[in-house]
Amino acid sequence: MSSPFAPLFAHIARYVPLSAAEADTLQTYLTRQTIARKEHLLTEGQICPANYFVLRGCLRTYLATEKGNEQTIQFGIEDWWLTDYASLDTQTPSQFYIQAVENTEVVVLDRRVQEEVFSRLPQLERYFRLLLQKSTAAALFRIKFIFSLSGEARYHHFNSTFPGFVQRVPQYMLASYLGFTPEFLSKIRAKVSHT
Template sequence: MYASLLAHIARYVSLSEAEAELLPQYLKPLTLARKEHLLLQGQVCTANYFVVQGCLRTYFLTEKGAEQTVQFAIERWWLTDYASLDAHAPSEFFIQAVEPTQVLVLEQRVQEELFAQLPQLERYFRLVLQRATAAALFRVKVLFGQTGAARYQHFSTAFPEFVQRVPQYMLASYLGFTPEFLSKIRARME
């Protein structure tokens, strides 16, 4: 279960074999059933989650009670609610398993101790966060700068695995339109 995380870390920083052996004592494996929540709106987020297998999503409820998906995470992606985690404040979001999912949990309370033991992990997380921030900014640009058809075309080309794995209503929500509109776009493209 830890091999996936170690491979991901190796893309950014080097760990010795002894350092890699320290990592599991700071992480907790967790298995989630499909539709099970890691975080509920109103709870304080206390950890970062690394997806070993499966798919997670972050969403919130609109004023009309509709689910608005804002983020997905598949294998080798991290996910958390940083606003809640950093401020120790109630979350505005839900984090839910889209399919049966295995994650490694890095609790915030042990993160500083981990960084003291393996200081190169601070660099690793900085690099991962830089990439995530760049991706989030690009997503905003796409949402505001492209038509619905162009958004779907871009997403399905860039992330074909999501189109196959994520229910249509979640994908439509993430792309900023209704499931019915997504059906029309897909029908035109086929």
């Protein structure tokens, strides 16, 4: 039987074992949600209700600066989880937005059932711990690159690490994520296309 959650189960299986019976159990706690391009899953001031696994599409987390600009913090594409853990765990208002960059479909693991899921399927605690470790390491590397590499070097590193992704994201969002202006990104791309 093909499950609507098959991509998630395949992702989990890369980290921890999950039997067919356990996958059936997990499936009873999950829902799917479709988000139209530019629609928000979360807005600043809301309490984050869930953890989201991207089945197809692209999400981004961003914040609004004092000047009213959008600063992109992270992206989530197929096979990635995205949430605001600070808001989710403490049940306090989020300081971030989560928005669909493309028409997106996600698996939703609601906070209200999460502890019961971990109680019934304890290996999922290990799964999420391993993902958080990878995510934390990636965030630290991103901070290192922002402080230690030139803007041009950051673009080339991102482009070589995530080929194809650069074409999926609007230029202003990518520039914001990499820490520079869209105009600077245009100059880098123009230089690349002339070499």
